[in-house]
Amino acid sequence: MISTDNFTIDSTKSKAAAAERFINLRQQKKVKEFLVKQRGYKRPDFNRMILDLSRLKWTHEKIAFVLPVAGASTVSELARGGIPNFEHGEALIELWKSETRVDRVPREGEWQTYKYEIGQLELL
Incomplete structure (x- = not known):
């Protein structure tokens, strides 16, 4: 943990935030793939x-x-x-x-x- 007069930086929080961003990117990729597949879907007649x-x-x-x-x-x-x-x-x-x-x-x-x-x- 790095501390200065005005703020404190916790290195574990930044690692968690980076991991969370990576998970969000993977989810966004899955959502995009799903939406692309859905475009060609035709419902049963x-x-x-x-x-x-x-x-x-x-x-x-x-x-x-x-x-x-x-x-x-x-x-x-x-x-x-x-x-x-x-x-x-x-x-x-x-x-x-x-x-x-x-x-x-x-x-x-x-x-x-x-x-x-x-x-x-x-x-x-």
Whole structure:
């Protein structure tokens, strides 16, 4: 510890401050990497999933019964572009995967970029 008339410098505090700055720089780098990855993220196309399920003879009522949602109006809201909470979205994705047997989840804005078949139906 260095002491003068007006102030005191503690060397342990400056080392701790330097270590804290280094941790902050690492966290800022991780945040920047996350934000760069997030730019290319496209959310699942729930409207298309519900459309595919309806082509497989699933009604909104039947989907709502299987999923942990309040009712058919919730499924209708998803079909109109609503955003479900995480649990409902994951449940719909799993239902869609199990019924269509397609591993790739359709994303918004990709509806003409790839093609898959459901049974004898050929869907874009």
